[in-house]
Amino acid sequence: MPIARGYAATDASKPLTPFTFERREPNADDVVIDIKFAGICHSDIHTVRNEWKNAVYPIVPGHEIAGIVSAVGANVTKFKVGDRVGVGCFVDSCVGCATRDVDNEHYMPGLVQTYNSVEADGKTATQGGYSDSIVVKEGYVLSIPDNLPLDASAPLLCAGITLYSPLAHWKAGPGKKVAIVGMGGLGHMGVKIGAAMGADITVLSQTLSKKEDGLKLGAKEYYATSDASTFEKLAGTFDLIICTAGVAIDWNAYLNLLKVDGSMVIVGAPEHAIPVHAFSLIPGRKSLSGSMIGSIKETQEMLDFCGKHNIVSEIEKINIQQVNEAYERVLKSDVRYRFVIDIASLAA
Amino acid sequence: MPIARGYAATDASKPLTPFTFERREPNADDVVIDIKFAGICHSDIHTVRNEWKNAVYPIVPGHEIAGIVSAVGANVTKFKVGDRVGVGCFVDSCVGCATRDVDNEHYMPGLVQTYNSVEADGKTATQGGYSDSIVVKEGYVLSIPDNLPLDASAPLLCAGITLYSPLAHWKAGPGKKVAIVGMGGLGHMGVKIGAAMGADITVLSQTLSKKEDGLKLGAKEYYATSDASTFEKLAGTFDLIICTAGVAIDWNAYLNLLKVDGSMVIVGAPEHAIPVHAFSLIPGRKSLSGSMIGSIKETQEMLDFCGKHNIVSEIEKINIQQVNEAYERVLKSDVRYRFVIDIASLAA
Numbered sequence: 001m002p003i004a005r006g007y008a009a010t011d012a013s014k015p016l017t018p019f020t021f022e023r024r025e026p027n028a029d030d031v032v033i034d035i036k037f038a039g040i041c042h043s044d045i046h047t048v049r050n051e052w053k054n055a056v057y058p059i060v061p062g063h064e065i066a067g068i069v070s071a072v073g074a075n076v077t078k079f080k081v082g083d084r085v086g087v088g089c090f091v092d093s094c095v096g097c098a099t100r101d102v103d104n105e106h107y108m109p110g111l112v113q114t115y116n117s118v119e120a121d122g123k124t125a126t127q128g129g130y131s132d133s134i135v136v137k138e139g140y141v142l143s144i145p146d147n148l149p150l151d152a153s154a155p156l157l158c159a160g161i162t163l164y165s166p167l168a169h170w171k172a173g174p175g176k177k178v179a180i181v182g183m184g185g186l187g188h189m190g191v192k193i194g195a196a197m198g199a200d201i202t203v204l205s206q207t208l209s210k211k212e213d214g215l216k217l218g219a220k221e222y223y224a225t226s227d228a229s230t231f232e233k234l235a236g237t238f239d240l241i242i243c244t245a246g247v248a249i250d251w252n253a254y255l256n257l258l259k260v261d262g263s264m265v266i267v268g269a270p271e272h273a274i275p276v277h278a279f280s281l282i283p284g285r286k287s288l289s290g291s292m293i294g295s296i297k298e299t300q301e302m303l304d305f306c307g308k309h310n311i312v313s314e315i316e317k318i319n320i321q322q323v324n325e326a327y328e329r330v331l332k333s334d335v336r337y338r339f340v341i342d343i344a345s346l347a348a
Numbered sequence: 349m350p351i352a353r354g355y356a357a358t359d360a361s362k363p364l365t366p367f368t369f370e371r372r373e374p375n376a377d378d379v380v381i382d383i384k385f386a387g388i389c390h391s392d393i394h395t396v397r398n399e400w401k402n403a404v405y406p407i408v409p410g411h412e413i414a415g416i417v418s419a420v421g422a423n424v425t426k427f428k429v430g431d432r433v434g435v436g437c438f439v440d441s442c443v444g445c446a447t448r449d450v451d452n453e454h455y456m457p458g459l460v461q462t463y464n465s466v467e468a469d470g471k472t473a474t475q476g477g478y479s480d481s482i483v484v485k486e487g488y489v490l491s492i493p494d495n496l497p498l499d500a501s502a503p504l505l506c507a508g509i510t511l512y513s514p515l516a517h518w519k520a521g522p523g524k525k526v527a528i529v530g531m532g533g534l535g536h537m538g539v540k541i542g543a544a545m546g547a548d549i550t551v552l553s554q555t556l557s558k559k560e561d562g563l564k565l566g567a568k569e570y571y572a573t574s575d576a577s578t579f580e581k582l583a584g585t586f587d588l589i590i591c592t593a594g595v596a597i598d599w600n601a602y603l604n605l606l607k608v609d610g611s612m613v614i615v616g617a618p619e620h621a622i623p624v625h626a627f628s629l630i631p632g633r634k635s636l637s638g639s640m641i642g643s644i645k646e647t648q649e650m651l652d653f654c655g656k657h658n659i660v661s662e663i664e665k666i667n668i669q670q671v672n673e674a675y676e677r678v679l680k681s682d683v684r685y686r687f688v689i690d691i692a693s694l695a696a
Contacts, residue, residue, distance in 0.1 A: 107608045107632050169633070252621075260455045263635070266626050273600075273623035278614050281638025284455050285517070287611070288636050290629030 006131025145307025493655025
């Protein structure tokens with residue numbers, strides 16, 4: 001069994017610490033990847049701190065993985081040693097399922113998450129990208145376009161697809177007014193991708209502190225949601241609002257910013273139920289919807305789109321020894337805009 | 349000014365009583381209608397009892413109007429004396445508005461409701477169909493197909509279009525599994541219309557008391573929501589759920605009955621906010637949406653569709669003197685399935 005080194009959480013209340021573990025033996029359809037970079041997603045923190053009540057320790061987090069292929073199984077046809085590749089939030093799905101829908105595999109019950117999950121063999125715990133290598137079935141490995149830097153591409157695998165998928169599904173493009181709520185790791189990707197799709201992007205952020213960045217990344221307008229006049233000015237404005245803020249907001253006030261037939265899509269889950277007034281939806285045929293990452297097919301489409309438009313994440317690169325400190329900074333929104341762990345630092 | 353006789357509410361707490369009033373002078377683009385039948389909609393009760401806090405008395409309710417044209421203005425081209433016509437929930441809209449969308453006029457701010465509203469002249473109170481005549485602009489008059497009985501067609505003007513519009517918009521048809529929540533005045537129309545569109549209809553009702561009717565009207569299946577096993581059996585079943593129940597239900601349990609990309613559409617407004625869990629929407633890209641009646645264009649399309657498929661409401665016809673008693677029975681869901689007032693009884 002291949003040995004991997006990484007950082008793991010061993011308990012909800014303890015910091016991540018160095019951890020050595022066995023990866024599964026590669027099969028004929030597997031790709032072995034030398035991990036070079038791993039993004040830090042807020043979900044990593046939710047999971048290792050057991051805030052979603054499903055943690056099985058030890059957990060090596062990380063589902064924004066970028067690296068180089070170091071070996072391929074005999075049946076692998078799409079990748080060869082040396083290829084630049086990525087792995088996102090899942091590494092297997094319900095392939096044997098009668099109702100399997102390749103465009104929606106990420107919504108199927110048999111999804112195997114990249115960490116804190118169990119492989120298709122029913123016993124091996126999956127472990128994520130805060131580590132130096134991973135073994136993944138060819139069908140769940142993504143190709144990273146040559147023109148994109150590997151480090152800043154890592155966050156595309158979760159943050160990128162999380163925004164790309166709803167923007168594509170709800171047809172953001174020329175003539176569409178789209179609001180991105182929250183200007184963080186997810187939100188800033190929405191600005192870049194949505195603008196590249198040709199949509200007219202407005203950022204709705206608590207304050208104007210990141211306004212200059214937002215406009216530079218492609219937003220046409222930028223408003224502070226702490227200013228009540230924002231909600232008067234923008235009433236009935238948007239075809240689509242994508243909400244990346246995983247906290248309680250004044251939901252009905254945001255729904256009021258939609259046009260007739262507009263949709264507000266939640267990609268960051270708040271802890272408590274969202275109190276929607278029926279009259280926020282009925283007069284205007286509005287929708288409150290959810291969206292979660294994207295299929296492998298759509299993730300590759302997103303990476304190719306980002307390659308074409310030269311889009312990567314804005315990152316702050318750190319050594320893995322700084323991961324616990326980085327978590328604290330994520331919780332304070334003190335990062336512009338995504339932490340990426342340089343896995344080479346493991347050897348330090 | 350033409351004199352009309354009808355029944356009006358003069359106060360939130362008093363019964364409806366006979367009321368004589370002036371209709372506005374017909375203009376060149378107006379149609380004058382001898383009202384023959386008026387359906388009783390739950391909204392009539394909400395309005396006259398001031399439950400929506402917008403009542404301006406006296407109010408002659410009624411927005412499910414069927415009658416015969418008795419006169420037409422000089423510029424009217426679509427109707428002639430003797431035509432069988434209907435009037436629904438609104439009698440004017442923001443015709444001068446720059447952003448006017450004829451497919452969505454019913455969602456525009458300038459909508460003039462059939463009663464408890466003010467005409468485009470900015471001063472004349474609109475009064476509804478519990479009366480013997482009405483003056484309506486040609487563009488807001490609908491043609492009732494010759495093969496449909498006038499009495500049972502009246503409820504198509506609100507209940508019919510309220511269900512037709514979301515069924516059409518969310519593409520109910522062959523291969524689509526659609527649930528209708530509630531088997532009342534609205535719900536039974538959804539069963540008939542959805543089945544005629546070719547969708548596979550399931551009724552979700554509190555009990556099985558109307559099961560036989562539901563199956564007869566076109567439903568393939570019928571489940572009691574008071575039985576918890578219904579929610580286990582039907583998890584992940586529906587492409588579309590249309591909720592006609594204007595009361596609090598276990599919303600997240602219903603959202604769990606949707607397939608990936610499914611939508612639950614509210615057409616009956618509950619009093620309190622709907623507590624939606626983000627995880628009821630995110631994993632499955634589901635939507636909670638609202639829908640309200642339909643445009644004039646779509647209402648005519650609905651009437652033509654009903655003509656083609658011989659669809660009308662199941663009604664219990666009453667004399668206008670029974671209206672207050674009928675209201676009490678509506679509140680107890682004691683009607684199969686819509687009360688229609690025979691306006692000829694006014695002369696009794």
